[in-house]
Amino acid sequence: xxQITSSSLKTTPLIDIHKELKGKLVAFAGWKMPIQFQxxxxxxxxVRDGVGIFDVSHMGEIEIQGPxxxxxxxxxxxxxxxxxxDNQALYTLMCLENGGVVDDLLVHRFSEDHYxxxxxxxxxxxxxxxxxxxxxxxxxxxxxxxxETSQLALQGKHSEILLQKLCDVPLSExxxxxxxxxxxxxxxxxxxxxxxxxxxxxxxYLRGVDAAKVLRSIFEVGxxxxxxxxxxxxxxxxxxxxxxxxxxNEINEESKPFEAGLGWIIKLNKQDFIGKEALRKxxxxxxxxxxxxxxxxxxxxxxxxxxxxxxxxxxxxLTSGTFSPSLNTGIGLCYVxxxxxxxxxxxGVEIRKLNVPAEVVKLPFLSTRVKxx
Amino acid sequence: MEVPQGLKYTQEHExxxxxxxxxxxxxxxxxxxxxxxxxxxxxxEVGSQIDQGNPFGVVESVKTVSxxxxxxxxxxxxxxxxxxxxxxxxxxxxxxxxxxxxxxxxNEKELESLxxxxxxxxxxxxxxx
Numbered sequence: 001x002x003q004i005t006s007s008s009l010k011t012t013p014l015i016d017i018h019k020e021l022k023g024k025l026v027a028f029a030g031w032k033m034p035i036q037f038q039x040x041x042x043x044x045x046x047v048r049d050g051v052g053i054f055d056v057s058h059m060g061e062i063e064i065q066g067p068x069x070x071x072x073x074x075x076x077x078x079x080x081x082x083x084x085x086d087n088q089a090l091y092t093l094m095c096l097e098n099g100g101v102v103d104d105l106l107v108h109r110f111s112e113d114h115y116x117x118x119x120x121x122x123x124x125x126x127x128x129x130x131x132x133x134x135x136x137x138x139x140x141x142x143x144x145x146x147x148e149t150s151q152l153a154l155q156g157k158h159s160e161i162l163l164q165k166l167c168d169v170p171l172s173e174x175x176x177x178x179x180x181x182x183x184x185x186x187x188x189x190x191x192x193x194x195x196x197x198x199x200x201x202x203x204x205y206l207r208g209v210d211a212a213k214v215l216r217s218i219f220e221v222g223x224x225x226x227x228x229x230x231x232x233x234x235x236x237x238x239x240x241x242x243x244x245x246x247x248x249n250e251i252n253e254e255s256k257p258f259e260a261g262l263g264w265i266i267k268l269n270k271q272d273f274i275g276k277e278a279l280r281k282x283x284x285x286x287x288x289x290x291x292x293x294x295x296x297x298x299x300x301x302x303x304x305x306x307x308x309x310x311x312x313x314x315x316x317x318l319t320s321g322t323f324s325p326s327l328n329t330g331i332g333l334c335y336v337x338x339x340x341x342x343x344x345x346x347x348g349v350e351i352r353k354l355n356v357p358a359e360v361v362k363l364p365f366l367s368t369r370v371k372x373x
Numbered sequence: 374m375e376v377p378q379g380l381k382y383t384q385e386h387e388x389x390x391x392x393x394x395x396x397x398x399x400x401x402x403x404x405x406x407x408x409x410x411x412x413x414x415x416x417x418e419v420g421s422q423i424d425q426g427n428p429f430g431v432v433e434s435v436k437t438v439s440x441x442x443x444x445x446x447x448x449x450x451x452x453x454x455x456x457x458x459x460x461x462x463x464x465x466x467x468x469x470x471x472x473x474x475x476x477x478x479x480n481e482k483e484l485e486s487l488x489x490x491x492x493x494x495x496x497x498x499x500x501x502x
Contacts, residue, residue, distance in 0.1 A: 024409075039464075040435040041410040233409070233436050299457065301413050301433045323412040323435050352415070352431070 012057035013150055013208045014215055021229050028232055029122035031058040036231040043234035044325040047197055051156035052230035053218060060124025061149040061205065062117045062131065066140035069113045075274060076134055077107060078257070080267040084109050089177045089192055092265050093257055094127065095275030099282055100253035103127050104245060104262075106194060108179055116190075118151070118203070120247045134274065150211035154218065155201030155238075157369065158225040163202060165221045166214075167191065171202075176371050185217035196235065198242035198368040237322050240331060243293055243363030249304060249319045250291060250333055256282050259335060260291045261363070289335040293365055294318070294347060296330035297357040302349045308334045309348040309355055315340055318349065326366050336360075374497060375402045377468055381444060381484055382493035388468065389444040391484060398444060399472040400432065400463060403497045408434040411460045416452040417474060423449060425483045430473065432463065445483040447476035 009032040018025060023034030034055065037043060046052045064073060074081045079092035088109055094102040105127070106118040119127045128144045135142060154163055160171045169182040171191070179192035187210040195201040206214055219227060236246070243261075245251050251260050257279065258266070268280050296302060302321030307314055321332030332349065340347065343362045348355040380388045386404035390397045405411065415431040423429040428440040429449075452474050456462060463471035478484075488496065 035436065036409055039410045041412075237435060299413060301435075301438070303438065323433075325435070 010058075012055055013211045014055045014057065017212060017215055018055065018229070023229065023231060026232075029058055029120075031121060033058055034229070034231040036233045037229045040231070040233040040237060041325045043228060043230045044237050046226070046228045047156045047199055047230055047234065047238055048326060049156070050227075051154065051158035051162055051201075051222065051225050052228050052234070053215070053222070054153040054155065054230045054232075054235055055150075055215070056153050056203070056235075057150040057208070057211065058121035059151050060117075060119040060121060060127065060144070060146040061151070062119060062124075062128055063115070063143045063145055064117070064131070064140055065114045065143075066138070067113055068138040068140050069115055072131075072135055072138045072140050073107060073115050074271060076131060078266040078273060078275065078279065079107075080270040081107065081109070082270070083267075086111050087179055089179055089194055091177075093251075093262060094130070095257070095273075095279065096253060097275055097278060099256065099275045099278035101247070101251045101255055101257055102130055102253065104247055104251060106192075108190070108192065116145075116205075118205075122248060148208050150206045150208045152204045152206070152211070152215060152218070153195055153197075153201065154204065155195045155197040155199045155230075157200055158227075159199075159201040162222055162225050162227065163191070163204075163218070166217055174202075185214050187214050189214070193371065195370070196244060197238040198244075198364065198366065198370065199238075200369060200371045236320075237325055240320055240322050240333070241324055241326055241364065241366040242368060243333065243365060245291075245333075246320060256287070256289075258282055259287045259289045287338060289316075290338055290341040291319070291333055291335050292341050293361045293363045294332045294334050294349065294358050295327070295361045295365065296349060297359060300330050300349070300351045300354075300356045302330045302332040302351065302356075302358075306332070307350040308336065308358075309350055310340055310345075312348075312355070315347065321349075324365060330356075330358075331365055332358075374406065374494075375468070376490045376494045376497070378490045380468070380490060381487035382490070383442060383444045383487060384496060385442045387442055387444050389484070389487065391478070391481075394478055394481075395450065395475060396445060396447070396478055397472050397475045398441075399467055400441070401493070401497075402467050403500075404439075405464050405467045405471070408432065408437060408439060410435050411463045414456040414460045414463070414473070416454075416456065417449050419449050419452055421449050422479075423447060423474075423476060432460075441473065443476075444487055445476070446479040448479070449474050450477050451475040
């Protein structure tokens with residue numbers, strides 16, 4: 001229980017509101033962020049049952065604009081940028097030549113020659129440099145807007161009706177993985193129907209200078225929906241129940257995306273992109289491991305790096321692990337050899353030298369309620 | 374943050390309530406608040422010996438794992454079994470239903486090294502800074 005005293009941490013424009021709301025602030029990816037307000041379990045249930053709002057301003061925003069923007073984005077990304085139209089978003093990987101993952105991110109298309117990327121906080125600078133380096137002679141402007149951009153995530157089934165009270169565009173027309181420029185409480189922003197919780201909801205991009213006013217107005221209209229602020233603690237339990245990969249845990253520059261179950265965002269039939277040859281070889285060679293969900297059959301809380309056993313022998317290590325508030329049990333993610341990847345396979349998770357019984361479950365742990373078409 | 378008088382405290386945020394040769398141990402209001410939602414408690418065996426300053430169990434919240442350190446040594450005479458199914462009792466009532474173990478003290482002199490309520494309160498305030 002140590003306190004973070006480092007003053008070199010970056011803060012979002014919403015830090016004063018977090019303090020007013022008695023948020024517990026911790027260091028995360030170089031930022032001072034609220035890990036919890038009322039309590040992780042209660043916040044988690046609030047998002048699953050109603051609606052909650054997260055400050056995710058630590059996430060990075062990178063803009064790519066110019067005549068060659070589409071070819072550059074296509075070259076950088078494993079997913080097919082031709083598959084999206086204006087005002088649409090796409091989940092994709094950005095890979096190294098050797099197939100290792102630079103980052104997982106969202107590409108938003110304003111127009112054929114104008115895109116913005118939402119990237120992981122810890123990778124923002126690395127991604128920006130990688131894109132600059134890869135851009136070479138492409139006719140584009142690349143901007144890192146992360147400092148002056150704030151992001152809110154409004155998640156849960158009441159998100160649309162709540163946000164509609166502040167918005168000048170009909171939100172029902174924004175479909176899953178689509179976005180629109182809009183005015184929110186008279187401030188211009190971008191509203192995307194995306195999220196990291198498995199619930200319906202929106203990710204809202206704003207100018208940092210407007211963010212506090214917008215957040216206060218959202219809390220004001222949110223009263224009738226019992227809207228609560230949600231910290232990064234619940235963000236992690238929510239994403240883990242959905243089996244969503246977290247960069248740094250499930251994927252990194254050494255991991256193989258097909259093993260992580262991310263083959264669906266790798267389009268080997270599209271034109272050349274960075275990492276294509278290496279990824280094709282990985283796919284042809286087949287998976288030596290697969291990322292699976294593991295659920296404890298007894299009491300205990302699995303954590304990252306805990307050993308996973310089969311008949312007492314080591315078969316893997318958890319990449320993520322937590323207590324699942326929805327299932328009231330311990331859950332984790334782990335790479336195992338395909339012979340142990342079948343749902344129902346009995347494994348053990350070693351918790352303080354004790355082999356706690358567990359089994360492989362099909363992901364997600366909980367079915368998603370996002371608003372798919 | 375509630376710090377009841379009459380109890381003794383450790384720097385690691387355990388409390389001990391002494392009644393003759395027997396004593397009940399738990400964690401403080403400050404500790405449960407810092408940990409957040411407690412979802413698992415590992416209790417020692419009844420009859421086992423615990424030693425002052427050494428870990429005798431574990432509490433886990435959603436986010437972290439924390440060892441429990443014995444404020445004083447002794448033989449465990451009972452454990453709060455209710456915590457196995459309702460670990461949140463520690464969050465809700467850390468000094469009452471959220472007690473963790475009861476021991477028979479080996480050496481009452483060990484209690485002299487512990488903090489009283491005022492000293493412990495002071496320590497919590499410093500940690501909040």
